Amino acid sequence: MSRLTELLRQARKADPQLGADLEAEIAALTKRRTFGLVFEQHQPEAVELPGRPVRRGDKVRVLPPRGETKSGDPRLWRVSRIERVDGQRLAHLAELDVEEPETQIMPADDVVVVAEFRDRIYPGLVETGRVERGGDKPFHSVINAENYHALEMLTYTHRHSIDAIYIDPPYNTGAKDWKYNNDYVEGDDDYRHSKWxxxxxxxxxIARELLNPEDSVLIVTIDEKEYLRLGLLLEQTFPGARIQMVTYVINPRAGVARPGAFTRTEEYAYFVFVGEQSGVVPARMSGEELTSGKPRQAPIWFSLMRTGSNSSRNDRPNLFYPIWVDVEGQVRAVGDSMPLDGDRHAVEPLEAGLKAVWPIRPNGDENTWQLGPSAVRRAFEKGEARVNAREGKFTVNYLRTAEKKRIAAGEIEALGRDERGALILRHREGVERLSAPRSVWRSPAHDAGLYGSSLLTNLVPGRKFPFPKSLYAVEDTLRFVVQDKPNAVVLDFFSGSGTTANAVMRLNRQDGGRRQCISVTNNEVSADEQAGLRKQGLRPGDSEWEALGICDYITKPRLTAAITGRNPQGEPIKGDYKFIDEFPMSEGFEENAAFFTLTYEAPLSVRHNRAFERVAPMLWLRAGSRGRVIYDLGEDSWDMADSYGVLENLDQADEFVGAMSDREGVEIAYVVTDDDSAFQMVCRELPSEVVPVRLYESYLQNFEINTGRSL
Incomplete structure (x- = not known):
């Protein structure tokens, strides 16, 4: 609508009557109701790429002069050519999207490349560091990038292979918490909901293409500003998925005041379950022992009386009968089913002193039992049913089929029988059988102040990040969906301070898992700091500016500290991790992490193998992020790492294939060739378990196809 509003303005200026007529017709159209979520899906979105060298054909903006704090020229320009004059690169610019384009010549250092979401990109990665303490474990990866482009890159490395995505996107509060088209979205922006x-x-x-379609989950956290629209968007984007929303308390002590409204103490998390196998794994939640005195175990005995739908006597008349007990609660007999027209009050006791226990609700409604009379008789004989006596009232419990299987499997042990003949049962020591979590979480471990902000201060003292999530809230959220997947790949493309990767490390420590986390964050500098930096004559892309960005200043130091156990000053981290796994933070983790920055490559350079060093980390990611990255193929023009190999010189194919056959754990062979028949020849010789990938055909084709997806 913002583009349409501008066109209407121009029409009114040229012909007031025509403008008025068009506005009236558009107003009538907008009153028509459309089913589902309605928003301006094609709101233009662009991002500036300050680290990208300016090339001929690029789309750019002109930067404001150094030292100015006001916004620069919002217009877009095309670079028609680059020339060098007196050692300075000059960009010849022509204005875009106008009938009579203006032209100008600017120093290349005073323009910044702009990418719109429809633009085709050819990504690469430059490694900026790594931490290794985890032996042969897969590496966690941190990617400094605009997340839309990072997701595009991941369609080449991880299409349909992500087990869980956890994201904490901007909440659209109007408080400069996110940018759209390089400008902060204000609270009074008429199109802020459509932009979001x-x-x-x-x-x-794109996330939908990355998730494993057979068994995966997307988790999105949000507050009250956009939770309704987000829910509809998720329903619209994942029509075949099961979606559930969880409410969890993040600020139990004070809450967040809202003028004229209730003080907010909670946030929400949408779980989008993709595939038939996907679901929640029962698990212990952090902090449960603080609220209940002990971890919550799944019950063993269940009520024999049926409740819920189809539980009344009229629904199942054959399941309405008496169970006769004496004054001590000892079962003496189980009666037969009573006809629907029978009156239970008219039934005479089998003998004096016996009392009939019927399936009666507290309000007097007649319900039914779970089992028929003969099945209940056998249950009492085996000790698999029992009567509870309390203040002269009696209730009946029984063992379900699931609990009887757990007894047979040894998860529940029988210690004998009680005085009434019922089995005495308990959970076997060391075996924790937990019930599924509820949809409202009130754990003290989820306090974002204590276990988000304060914990981050321990890891990176003196460095602030707005509203980090509680580490244990993220840990619990992931535990419920990847506890049974020790090799899960977890993606967070709004990773911020790196809490998700930290949580995955804790999960690995608790069960010996080898899960890996891919964290994507930009290197945005906070709004409060930007004005001061601009006054100093700094711009995005300058080393002094980038050093204060989220990725370089918070995310990378935080995860490095978490692994090594030492803060950026080299001192042991103070404090302890708490709850399910308590240990000093200074112990660190036996994990590996690698850090990258996304680059933008020219397709011709890729095709001619001149961008191999930037494409190399993507090949490593696709092969599982284990061991070293192959950056140089050496004199033989082939090399092999822990999980993959690369062959450039096909004359060395026999030697390459032989090495592949002798090496265990190699999963992918990348073959650099433009000749399809030569590629097929190599494929026939490779071991059957090795997946062949043709470079650079697969790479170029992937990103050419991706371009049309979001139009």
Whole structure:
């Protein structure tokens, strides 16, 4: 609508009557109701790429002069050519999207490359560091990038292979918490909801391609500003998925005041379960022992009386009968089913002193038992049913089929029988059988102040990040979906301070898992700091500016500290991790992490193998992020690492294939060739378990196809 509003303005200026007529017709159209979520899906979105060298054909903006704090020229320009004059690169610019384009010549250092979401990109990665303490474990990866482009890159490395995505996107509060088209979205922006939805939809569509379609989950946290629209967007984007929303308390002590409204203490998390196998794994939640005195175990005995739908006597008349007990609660007999027209009050006791226990609700409604009379008789004989006596009232419990299987499997042990003949049962020591979590979480471990902000201060003292999530809230959220997947790949493309990767490390420590986390964050500098930096004559892309960005200043130091156990000053981290796994933070983790920055390559350079060093980390990611990255193929023009190999010189194919056959754990062979028949020849010789990938055909084709997805 913002583009349409501008066109209407121009029409009114040229012909007031024509403008008025068009506005009236558009107003009538907008009153028509459309089913589902309605928003401006094609709101233009662009991002500046300050680290990208300016090339001929690029789309750019002109930067404001150094030292100015006001916004620069919002217009877009095309670079028609680059020339060098007196050692300075000059960019010849022509204005875009106008009938009579203006032209100008600017120093290349005073323009910044701009990418719109429709633009085709050819990504690469530059490694900026790594931490290794985890032996042969897969590496966690941190990617400094605009997340839409990072997601595009991941369609080449991880399409349909992500087990869980956890994201904490901007909440659209109007408080400079996110940018759209390089400007902060203010609270009074008429299109802020459409911008947010368009922003999210583009990213969720790519996320859908990354998730394992057979068994995976997307988790999105949100507050009250956009939770309704987010829910509809998720329903619209994942029509075949099961979606559930969880409410969890993040600020139990004070809450967040809202003028004229209730003080907010909670946030929400949407769980989108993709595939038939996907679901929640029962698990212990952090902090449960603080609220209940002990971890919550799944019950063993269940009520024999049926409740819920189809539980009344009229629904199942054959399941309405008396169970006769004496004054001590000892079962003496189980009666037969009573006809529907029978009156239970008219039934005479089998003998004096016996009392009939019927399936009667507290309000007097007649319900039914779970089992028929003969099955209940056998249950009492085996000790698999029992009567509870309390203040002259009696209730009946029984063992379900699931609990009887757990007894047979040894998860529940029988210690004998009680005085009434019922089995005495308990959970076997060391075996924790837990019930599924509820949809409202009130754990003290989820306090974002204590276990988000304060914990981050321990890891990176003196460095602030707005509203980090509680480490244990993220840990619990992931535990419920990847506890049974020790090799899960977890993605967070709004990773911020790196809490998700930290949580995955804790999960690995608790069960010996080898899960890996891919964290994507930009290197945005906070709004409060930007004005001061601009006054100093700094711009995005300058080393002094980038040093204060989220990725370089918070995310990388935080995860490095978490692994090594030492803060950026080299001192042991103070404090302890708490709850399910308590240990000093200074112990660190036996994990590996690698850090990268996304680059933008020219397709011709890729095709001619001149961008191999930037494409190399993507090959490593696709092969499982284990061991070293192959950056140089050496004199033989082939090399092999822990999980993959690369062959450039096909004359060395026999030697390459032989090495592949002798090496265990190699999963992918990348073959650099433009000749399809030569590629097929190598494929026939490779071991059957090795997946062949043709370079650079697969790479170029992937990103050419991706371009049309979001149009």
């Amino acid at each position: 939805l368009a922003f999210m939809e583009r990213r969720l569509k």
